[in-house]
Amino acid sequence: MAGAKAAAVILAAGKGTRMKSALPKVMHAIAGQPMIGHVLASLAPLGASPIVVVVAPGMNDVAAAVAPHATAVQEQQHGTAHAVMAAREALGNGADDLLILYGDTPLIATATLQRLLERRRAADKPAVVVLGMRPTDGAEYGRLVVDGGGRLEAIVEHREATAEQRAIGLCNSGVMAVDGRQIWELLAAVSNKNTKGEYYLTDVVALARRQGLACAAIEAPAEELLGINSRAELAAAEAAMQVRLRAQAMAEGATLIDPSTVWFSHDTRLGRDVVVGPNVVFGPGVNVADDVEIRAFCHLDGARVEKGAVIGPFARLRPGSVIGAGAHIGNFVETKNARIAAGAKANHLSYLGDATVGERANIGAGTITCNYDGFGKYETVIGPGAFIGSNSALCAPVTIGAGAFVAAGSVITRNVAPDALAIARGEQVEKPGWAAIFRQLKEKMKKARS
Ligand code: UD1
Ligand code: MG
Numbered sequence: 075m076a077g078a079k080a081a082a083v084i085l086a087a088g089k090g091t092r093m094k095s096a097l098p099k100v101m102h103a104i105a106g107q108p109m110i111g112h113v114l115a116s117l118a119p120l121g122a123s124p125i126v127v128v129v130a131p132g133m134n135d136v137a138a139a140v141a142p143h144a145t146a147v148q149e150q151q152h153g154t155a156h157a158v159m160a161a162r163e164a165l166g167n168g169a170d171d172l173l174i175l176y177g178d179t180p181l182i183a184t185a186t187l188q189r190l191l192e193r194r195r196a197a198d199k200p201a202v203v204v205l206g207m208r209p210t211d212g213a214e215y216g217r218l219v220v221d222g223g224g225r226l227e228a229i230v231e232h233r234e235a236t237a238e239q240r241a242i243g244l245c246n247s248g249v250m251a252v253d254g255r256q257i258w259e260l261l262a263a264v265s266n267k268n269t270k271g272e273y274y275l276t277d278v279v280a281l282a283r284r285q286g287l288a289c290a291a292i293e294a295p296a297e298e299l300l301g302i303n304s305r306a307e308l309a310a311a312e313a314a315m316q317v318r319l320r321a322q323a324m325a326e327g328a329t330l331i332d333p334s335t336v337w338f339s340h341d342t343r344l345g346r347d348v349v350v351g352p353n354v355v356f357g358p359g360v361n362v363a364d365d366v367e368i369r370a371f372c373h374l375d376g377a378r379v380e381k382g383a384v385i386g387p388f389a390r391l392r393p394g395s396v397i398g399a400g401a402h403i404g405n406f407v408e409t410k411n412a413r414i415a416a417g418a419k420a421n422h423l424s425y426l427g428d429a430t431v432g433e434r435a436n437i438g439a440g441t442i443t444c445n446y447d448g449f450g451k452y453e454t455v456i457g458p459g460a461f462i463g464s465n466s467a468l469c470a471p472v473t474i475g476a477g478a479f480v481a482a483g484s485v486i487t488r489n490v491a492p493d494a495l496a497i498a499r500g501e502q503v504e505k506p507g508w509a510a511i512f513r514q515l516k517e518k519m520k521k522a523r524s
Pocket of ligand 1: 085086087088089090128148150151152153154156157176177178179214215216217229231245246247248273274275276300301302303
């Protein structure tokens with residue numbers, strides 16, 4: 075229907091008892107983003123308005139996570155039908171179509187929601203369109219009862235189902251598109267006379283049919299409609315999301331040498347011809363430009379890596395790291411809030427925190443920027459072309475001038491001028507012949523004892 079208006083409600087007020095967690099269920103993360111964020115992201119391209127998230131009292135973190143979308147508070151959790159009713163005022167009354175989603179079903183694709191709306195807008199205008207699936211194990215999902223003519227008759231909750239109904243392969247994903255005006259009358263008729271004593275949203279199907287309204291079901295792949303009620307299901311959803319993100323990275327031109335060992339965040343961006351070795355983990359906020367090589371066993375978080383840089387193996391890039399074009403960050407090097415300019419190298423065993431490293435500077439093995447004194451954090455600036463000898467401690471705040479040289483083993487506490495050599499270590503003392511005399515003495519003592 076041209077010009078039809080859709081609104082959406084996402085149910086997220088459930089206690090999530092089966093998670094056994096202090097955190098609201100929908101705040102548990104998948105690929106580094108709370109479940110509820112995934113649902114909102116899938117919904118976004120459809121332009122539904124308003125989008126109202128139903129929460130329980132005190133779920134302030136959920137309200138903050140979904141802002142600027144509205145939240146409606148369901149004072150007590152009396153079931154999914156009761157939850158939709160809690161959103162009535164916030165939804166207003168203008169929508170032709172109302173999409174109902176569950177905050178614990180985060181893998182749903184935009185295209186599936188689009189199909190659901192299209193079915194709702196088809197000529198027979200079903201009052202309720204339910205999204206069904208056929209999981210290999212129907213587990214505790216509600217079952218869709220379809221009549222001989224292929225029309226949806228009812229949804230039976232697993233707890234209420236007969237053995238015959240439990241044998242139905244077509245299950246309820248929970249997601250629906252309903253008539254945005256008729257739904258309120260249907261919801262008002264739902265009763266709580268069932269084993270849980272709850273108002274089941276699923277009952278609206280049978281109620282609509284009783285009023286002579288059409289109801290329909292469409293199907294989508296079960297992997298997309300996994301409902302998360304336990305930690306084990308959370309892990310299954312994470313695995314499914316990772317499969318999707320790996321496929322997407324490869325489709326966009328990255329090589330993953332062993333895809334199943336690479337872990338992405340929902341927002342990881344990889345350029346073309348990026349090569350990612352085995353066992354690499356991307357935390358949130360990582361942006362990698364073209365031609366970068368990320369070798370095995372790296373962990374990146376909130377970092378930007380520019381064209382042609384080489385990272386790892388075994389490197390750790392923490393938030394605020396910007397690694398310039400062609401730079402090298404090697405084995406057991408950790409960076410945090412550090413800008414490493416083009417062509418600079420820190421190849422072994424270093425910590426670079428709150429630091430700026432100029433172009434083509436060379437950071438020797440074991441260099442540490444001492445950025446913290448137990449109270450504050452301080453900056454280290456290393457100029458372009460500087461050479462920091464191995465095992466140096468740079469006590470911030472400190473600046474090493476362009477082209478300067480820091481001798482190995484130095485503890486640098488004052489600024490070093492450009493092109494100077496700074497040596498800050500005990501001076502070498504040499505005692506000629508001392509070792510030979512020492513050995514002779516020890517041998518003599520050994521003989522005297524035997
Ligand atoms: C629900 C469906 C079931 C379906 C399954 C799919 C009902 C009665 N059952 O069961 O048919 O197969 O989802 O995953 O709808 N919620 C509230 N307020 C409440 C109760 C729940 O907001 O009072 C929210 C929850 O936060 C959750 C969603 O509604 O996001 C579903 O609730 P949940 O308890 O997980 O229902 P299921 O038992 O999974
Ligand atoms: Mg559920």
